[in-house]
Amino acid sequence: MSGLAVRGGHCGRIVALGLTTFTQLVRMKVFYFLLVFALIVLGSNFLDLPQHNLPENLGLGVLRAIRSWSLGAMTLFSMVMAIVATSLLLPRDVEDRTLYTILAKPVPRIDYLAGKLLGVLLLLAVSLAVMDLVMVAVLQMRVVMFEGQIDAMVAAGKGTDQMEEMRARLAAQAPGWALQGGVGAVFLRAAVVTALTLFISTFSTSTLFTTIVSFLMYFLGHIQSDIREVFSGSHGAGMLERGGALLLSLVLPDFRIFGVIDSVIEGVSMPGEAFGRLAVLSGFHVAIYLVAAWVVFSGKEV
Numbered sequence: 001m002s003g004l005a006v007r008g009g010h011c012g013r014i015v016a017l018g019l020t021t022f023t024q025l026v027r028m029k030v031f032y033f034l035l036v037f038a039l040i041v042l043g044s045n046f047l048d049l050p051q052h053n054l055p056e057n058l059g060l061g062v063l064r065a066i067r068s069w070s071l072g073a074m075t076l077f078s079m080v081m082a083i084v085a086t087s088l089l090l091p092r093d094v095e096d097r098t099l100y101t102i103l104a105k106p107v108p109r110i111d112y113l114a115g116k117l118l119g120v121l122l123l124l125a126v127s128l129a130v131m132d133l134v135m136v137a138v139l140q141m142r143v144v145m146f147e148g149q150i151d152a153m154v155a156a157g158k159g160t161d162q163m164e165e166m167r168a169r170l171a172a173q174a175p176g177w178a179l180q181g182g183v184g185a186v187f188l189r190a191a192v193v194t195a196l197t198l199f200i201s202t203f204s205t206s207t208l209f210t211t212i213v214s215f216l217m218y219f220l221g222h223i224q225s226d227i228r229e230v231f232s233g234s235h236g237a238g239m240l241e242r243g244g245a246l247l248l249s250l251v252l253p254d255f256r257i258f259g260v261i262d263s264v265i266e267g268v269s270m271p272g273e274a275f276g277r278l279a280v281l282s283g284f285h286v287a288i289y290l291v292a293a294w295v296v297f298s299g300k301e302v
Contacts, residue, residue: 010108010111013107013108013111013115014111014114014115014118015115015118016115017102017107017111017112017114017115017116017118017119018114018115018116018117018118018119018121018122019119019122020115020119021089021115021116021118021119021120021122022119022122022123024092024119025085025119025120025123026123028085028088034077034080034081035077035127035130037077038073038074038076038077038127038131039130039131039134041069041070041073043134043138062142063139063142063143063146063170063173063174064173064265066135066138066139066142067135067139067173067179067182067264067265068265070131070134070135070138071135071182071183071186071261071264071265073131074128074131074132074135074183074186075186075189075261077127077131078124078127078128078186078187078189078190079189079190079193079218081120081123081124081127081190082120082124082190082191082193082194082197083193083194083197083211083214083215083218084211085120085123085194086116086117086120086194086197086198086201086210086214087197087201087204087207087210087211087214088207089116089119089120089198089201090116090201090202091201091206091207099112109294109297109298110290110294112297113198113202113290113293113294113297114290116198117194117195117198117286117290120194120198121191121194124187124190124191124194125187128183128186128187128190132180132183135175135179136175136179139173139174139175139179140174140175143170143171143173143174143175146170147167147170150166150167150170177270178264178270179264181260181264181270181275182260182261182264182265182270184275184279185258185260185261185264185270185275185278186258186261188258188278188279188282189255189258189282191282191286192253192255192282192285192286192289193214193218194286195285195286195288195289195290195293196214196217196218196253196285196289197210197214198289198290198293199289199290199292199293199296200213200214200217201293202293202296202297202300203296203300217252218255220252221252221253221254221255222255222256224252224253224254224255224256253281253285257278257281258278260274260275260278
């Protein structure tokens with residue numbers, strides 16, 4: 001019973017810290033501007049009404065552009081949010097002396113870090129959910145518009161088989177579970193970046209340093225596989241090189257695995273198994289960075 005009580009206490013503290021962190025971040029005006037910017041980018045797709053897109057073209061280019069711009073805006077927004085918001089957390093708590101008050105409760109440092117991580121993830125989830133609703137609404141309006149054009153052509157005596165084929169191709173670009181899988185992949189990538197930034201902030205000397213290094217690590221993550229091949233695939237690679245490649249794969253996530261988002265933009269469905277593997281890999285990296293942050297933070301004088 002005592003073990004369950006302890007675990008329940010940990011969960012309660014983490015949730016409480018997470019909600020407090022979420023509220024703290026929402027009050028930062030800069031994030032309102034970022035959210036408005038992202039919503040404007042998504043909404044601008046609806047304003048760009050097609051004038052000359054006949055059903056022969058299916059409007060597929062328009063729908064693909066909406067998906068591309070929307071998911072791209074979500075990715076940019078979530079990356080900036082994840083890095084900047086997380087970089088500000090520890091310095092702000094130290095400046096406001098909130099950190100000393102929390103740790104004097106006493107609150108285990110792992111609970112404090114996990115609560116901060118949860119707060120940023122809540123903010124990312126809510127922000128992406130709002131943008132997702134806007135994207136789906138714009139896409140659905142466009143799909144209805146193009147389907148109306150197809151119906152008009154069928155009534156005008158166009159080939160039924162051809163129209164059905166066009167309708168099927170149009171449906172592949174309509175909002176669906178595959179698109180939601182793409183949004184989920186955007187969130188998972190942002191979650192990994194958030195945990196990575198939290199780890200860096202535990203030994204960082206400034207917010208600027210944390211932000212710059214986090215962005216650098218994010219970009220390096222896109223060439224992680226190439227760097228790993230240099231270590232392990234070079235001629236005469238020994239145990240040291242192979243060990244370095246293994247360490248690199250643990251420390252630096254391979255962000256190329258999130259390339260499934262590009263396939264979603266093209267209308268390719270994402271199998272549940274593929275999304276499950278992505279979620280497991282993302283969860284593994286989040287856990288690794290959280291534990292590493294705890295180890296560093298535990299030995300740090302605050």
